[in-house]
Amino acid sequence: xxxxxxTVTSSKxxxxxxxxKDAPIEFDHEGVHYALTRDDANNxxxxxxxxxxxxxxxxxxxxxxxxWTAFKESLRGEDGRVPLTVFDPFxxxxxxxxxxxxxxxxxx
Numbered sequence: 001x002x003x004x005x006x007t008v009t010s011s012k013x014x015x016x017x018x019x020x021k022d023a024p025i026e027f028d029h030e031g032v033h034y035a036l037t038r039d040d041a042n043n044x045x046x047x048x049x050x051x052x053x054x055x056x057x058x059x060x061x062x063x064x065x066x067x068w069t070a071f072k073e074s075l076r077g078e079d080g081r082v083p084l085t086v087f088d089p090f091x092x093x094x095x096x097x098x099x100x101x102x103x104x105x106x107x108x
Contacts (some may be wrong), residue, residue, distance in 0.1 A: 027097040029090055032074045034067055034097075040099040055091050062094065 025036040039085045040062055041047075049058035075086045 025097050026094055029071075029093050030074050031088075032070050034063065034071075034094075036062060036098065040064075056087070059087075059091055059094055062098075 022038065025041060027034055027039065043061070046058050046062050049055070049061065063071065071090065072082045076082050
């Protein structure tokens with residue numbers, strides 16, 4: 001009976017792992033909900049941009065046009081500008097969501 005229990009537990013763990021693999025990566029920032037696919041985060045071009053310390057382009061690529069626009073619009077000031085100071089906290093949130101151990105450079 002122990003073998004049956006172990007098999008059931010292993011099957012449940014495998015199913016949960018497969019489901020998590022297909023589940024979107026979701027996070028909220030400043031009242032906006034963002035969702036990425038696992039494929040979005042598994043992108044060599046994204047990591048090339050991160051390695052080249054081009055975080056602006058990396059995050060824009062990762063989010064795609066619609067979510068990038070939503071990010072900017074959610075933080076646009078009354079003067080019509082999106083202050084650069086809001087970017088680093090957002091980068092940290094994005095990298096945390098995809099499970100990256102990266103540190104965004106202040107000059108990104």
